[in-house]
Structures are given as C-alpha cells and as structure tokens.
Amino acid sequence: MSDTDRELRVSKIRNGTVIDHLAAGQALNVLALLGIDGSGGEGVSIGMNVPSDKLAKKDIVKVEDRELSQSEVDVLSVIAPEATINIIREYDVVDKKRIDRPDAVAGVLSCPNRNCITNAEEPVATRFAVLSDGLRCDYCGEIVREDEVAEHLDVT
Amino acid sequence: MRQDHLISATQLSRADIEAVLDRAAEIDADPGAWEGRRRGEILGLCFFEPSTRTRMSFDTAMKRLGGQTIDMGSVESSSVKKGETLADTMRVVEGYADALVLRHPLEGSAKMATEFVDVPLVNAGDGAGQHPTQTLLDLYTMRENAGLDDVTVGIMGDLKYGRTVHSLASALTNFDIRQHFVSPESLQLPRSVRYDLHESGAQVREHTELGEVLPDLDVLYVTRIQRERFPDENEYLKVAGEYQIDTDDLEAAKDSLTVMHPLPRVDEIAPEVDETTHAKYFEQAHNGVPVRMALLDMLLENAQTDTTGGDE
Numbered sequence: 001m002s003d004t005d006r007e008l009r010v011s012k013i014r015n016g017t018v019i020d021h022l023a024a025g026q027a028l029n030v031l032a033l034l035g036i037d038g039s040g041g042e043g044v045s046i047g048m049n050v051p052s053d054k055l056a057k058k059d060i061v062k063v064e065d066r067e068l069s070q071s072e073v074d075v076l077s078v079i080a081p082e083a084t085i086n087i088i089r090e091y092d093v094v095d096k097k098r099i100d101r102p103d104a105v106a107g108v109l110s111c112p113n114r115n116c117i118t119n120a121e122e123p124v125a126t127r128f129a130v131l132s133d134g135l136r137c138d139y140c141g142e143i144v145r146e147d148e149v150a151e152h153l154d155v156t
Numbered sequence: 157m158r159q160d161h162l163i164s165a166t167q168l169s170r171a172d173i174e175a176v177l178d179r180a181a182e183i184d185a186d187p188g189a190w191e192g193r194r195r196g197e198i199l200g201l202c203f204f205e206p207s208t209r210t211r212m213s214f215d216t217a218m219k220r221l222g223g224q225t226i227d228m229g230s231v232e233s234s235s236v237k238k239g240e241t242l243a244d245t246m247r248v249v250e251g252y253a254d255a256l257v258l259r260h261p262l263e264g265s266a267k268m269a270t271e272f273v274d275v276p277l278v279n280a281g282d283g284a285g286q287h288p289t290q291t292l293l294d295l296y297t298m299r300e301n302a303g304l305d306d307v308t309v310g311i312m313g314d315l316k317y318g319r320t321v322h323s324l325a326s327a328l329t330n331f332d333i334r335q336h337f338v339s340p341e342s343l344q345l346p347r348s349v350r351y352d353l354h355e356s357g358a359q360v361r362e363h364t365e366l367g368e369v370l371p372d373l374d375v376l377y378v379t380r381i382q383r384e385r386f387p388d389e390n391e392y393l394k395v396a397g398e399y400q401i402d403t404d405d406l407e408a409a410k411d412s413l414t415v416m417h418p419l420p421r422v423d424e425i426a427p428e429v430d431e432t433t434h435a436k437y438f439e440q441a442h443n444g445v446p447v448r449m450a451l452l453d454m455l456l457e458n459a460q461t462d463t464t465g466g467d468e
Binding site: 113115116117118120121122123124136137138139140141142143 | 164166241242243260261262263264265267268271282283284285347348351
C-alpha cells in the first residue's frame with residue numbers, strides 16, 4: 001500500500017467500502033449498479049484513470065459508512081469481474097470480499113429487448129441468468145454480452 | 157410429461173415431446189374414446205393478438221375432450237382497453253377456468269403470467285418469442301411423414317422474428333436432425349436461438365439460397381417473410397421473391413421431400429405445390445387438434461395429481 005500512498009488521489013476513508021481495480025471507465029457504472037447516487041448522504045469518492053500496476057489505468061470508488069453485502073458484491077461481478085472489495089473500519093481493512101459470479105441478477109438491469117414484457121407496465125422486475133460471458137433475460141431470453149451490460153443499467 | 161405449464165420449447169425433453177406425440181397418435185386413432193375425458197372442465201382462451209388456427213384448434217381440442225371454453229374476446233372489447241395489466245387480467249381469469257391459453261404481442265408475457273396463476277398455462281405465441289404448441293404439431297407431422305431421426309431439415313424464411321422457427325429449432329435439437337437455415341442475411345436467427353443451438357451441440361448450417369441445400373432435404377419448413385420487416389417495399393419484393401417455391405424449384409428435391417408451413421401463407425408456396433405429394437401443410441394444420449387435445453389432457457391430468465398445488 002505504501003507506493004500507492006505516494007500517488008494517492010482519493011483520501012482514505014474511516015469506515016465503509018473501497019472498490020478497487022475497476023477497469024477504467026467503470027466507476028460510474030459501479031455506482032449506478034449499486035444504486036449509489038449520493039442522495040443517501042454517504043460520502044463517495046471516485047478516482048478515474050488512476051495509474052495502476054495491474055491494469056495500467058484503473059478506476060477506484062470509496063463509499064463511506066456503507067459496507068457492501070455479499071449479494072451486492074456479486075452483482076458487481078457482472079461488469080467488474082476483476083474488482084477487489086475491501087471493507088474498512090477505523091481505517092483498517094477488516095474484510096476482503098471475493099467476487100463470486102452469481103447465478104442470477106434481479107432488478108438492476110433493464111432488458112435491451114424493447115418488446116420484452118419487463119419493459120411494459122407490468123408488476124415484474126427484470127431478472128437475468130448469468131452466463132459465462134453475459135446475461136440472459138429470464139423472460140424473453142434476450143442475451144446481453146458482458147461488454148454491453150453497462151449500457152443497460154437500470155438507473156433512475 | 158411432468159410440466160405444470162408449457163411456455164417454451166426449450167423446456168421440453170425428448171421424452172416430454174414423445175409422450176405428447178404418442179398420446180396425440182392414440183387420439184388420432186380413436187378420437188371418440190377421448191370425448192368425455194375433460195367433462196366439466198373449462199379452458200380460458202386469452203388472445204391479445206389475432207389468431208385463427210391456434211385459437212380455433214384449442215377451442216375444438218377442448219370441446220372434443222368433452223370440456224368447454226371461455227374466450228375473453230378481442231382486446232378492444234375487454235378491460236385491457238381500460239389499461240388493466242396482463243398480470244391482473246390473468247389473475248382474474250384464472251378464477252374462471254381450469255387451464256389458460258395465452259397469446260400476447262410481447263416476448264416473455266407467458267412466462268410472466270405463470271408467476272401470477274396456479275392453473276396450467278399454455279403459451280400460444282409471445283411476440284417474436286416462442287410458440288411451443290405449433291412446434292408439437294410440427295413435430296407430429298414430421299414424425300408421421302419423415303421421421304425424427306437421421307433426418308435433414310431445412311427451415312426457410314423469417315428466422316429472426318418467426319416464433320414458430322425459434323421453438324422448432326430448439327425442439328429439433330432433441331433428435332438426430334441436421335438443421336439448415338435459409339434466409340436473407342437481415343432475417344437470420346437471433347442471438348438467443350443461436351446460443352441455444354450452440355449449447356445443445358446441434359449441427360447447424362446457414363444459407364442465403366435454398367438451391368444450396370434443397371437436394372439434401374427430407375423436410376422443408378417454409379415461413380412467411382413479412383412486408384413490415386423491411387423499411388422499403390422494393391427491398392422486400394427483391395428479397396421475398398428469392399424465398400418462394402413452386403413445382404419447378406421442387407424438381408431438384410427428393411421425391412420424398414415433405415413441405416411444411418405453419419400458415420397463413422401469402423405467396424411463399426405456389427398453389428400448384430398443393431397438388432403434389434410434397435405438400436403436408438394442411439395436414440399439419442389439422443394435426444393441431446389431436447396434438448392440442450393430448451397436451452391439454454396431460455396438463456390437466458398433471459394439475460389434478462399435483463397435490464402440492466404450488467408453482468414449480
């Protein structure tokens with residue numbers, strides 16, 4: 001950690017979650033996916049295109065006073081399989097969450113098929129099965145490739 | 157067959173399919189013996205899109221089993237016009253019937269509907285998605301005429317939006333069948349169907365010209381290319397003309413070739429083909445009755461023996 005301290009562009013947090021090693025350009029998508037927009041009053045720091053040994057350039061997100069649950073972490077795997085997630089308490093890392101690919105993700109993406117029943121005024125949330133390289137709508141069967149997932153985040 | 161609902165051909169195993177086809181064959185052999193099977197039971201027909209063959213053959217099938225049908229009528233005359241959701245409509249209609257048949261213009265509608273009802277529900281077409289009962293009658297016709305093993309099948313026309321094609325292609329992967337898909341490039345199979353075919357390890361070949369494959373085919377399944385799929389009329393006319401067949405074209409085919417079509421046809425198959433031994437599309441349409449009788453009988457039977465009464 002000492003070498004990153006030298007170039008630290010985002011301040012340390014006391015309590016909360018650090019989502020690191022995101023591919024450059026994914027920070028805002030990650031926040032959208034987690035439904036974090038600052039309206040809850042939490043402190044959010046974002047680093048974009050930060051130099052990184054592992055990824056050349058990476059994004060990093062720090063969310064104060066919020067610890068991500070394992071299911072939230074799993075949802076991240078859909079757009080950020082390489083991310084690392086550290087839970088911070090009193091400036092120390094108390095838990096490193098591993099990203100597991102979930103079998104399904106519900107409610108966080110809209111189906112790109114405009115003719116899918118989930119895009120009509122019906123009382124259903126979207127649900128996608130997770131494939132090896134993408135997602136598949138449980139209702140209409142539409143397939144969303146991994147590189148297309150970010151554009152279908154259901155952000156309100 | 158151990159299913160509560162029939163939503164997609166992808167949910168059917170070879171054993172499921174054969175069970176329905178075998179029962180349909182029994183019904184075909186002695187229709188009178190099945191007359192009282194579903195006496196006192198009611199089938200609800202919910203068609204949110206126009207239909208002739210599917211609606212009438214479900215109606216006939218239930219009545220030939222001794223049951224009755226109720227029909228919600230056209231969308232214009234129903235509460236849907238007042239803005240009711242599909243979910244609410246299905247929840248209400250469930251209380252009136254022992255099983256439901258749903259046709260709807262949106263993909264995934266039948267799947268969603270199963271989340272709101274406990275009675276057996278049959279997908280009679282969901283947008284460009286699936287049409288599994290058409291597939292069962294297609295397979296029945298195919299089995300009667302060409303068999304279902306070691307057979308070469310060509311599927312031609314609108315493969316992108318044709319729900320009968322999507323259901324059929326996936327069901328055929330249960331059998332030893334070589335599938336050839338013939339279409340203009342703009343109407344090739346959608347990604348989701350392609351994915352399923354790939355996953356199943358099916359042998360699939362794509363062509364833009366029927367001539368490339370016609371001599372090898374045991375079955376040619378023709379579908380309609382719809383005018384509204386093309387932005388401009390000339391483009392449509394140019395493309396559609398290449399996917400029509402007449403008796404001259406069929407000279408290159410095997411004598412035993414079975415020609416099928418889910419109907420309605422417009423001009424994909426010249427009327428002169430009707431008089432040849434190849435033409436099986438009217439027989440195919442008639443098979444809708446015994447096949448739907450078999451399916452309804454089995455789903456209602458499952459519902460009766462299902463003591464848990466809940467969703468799968």
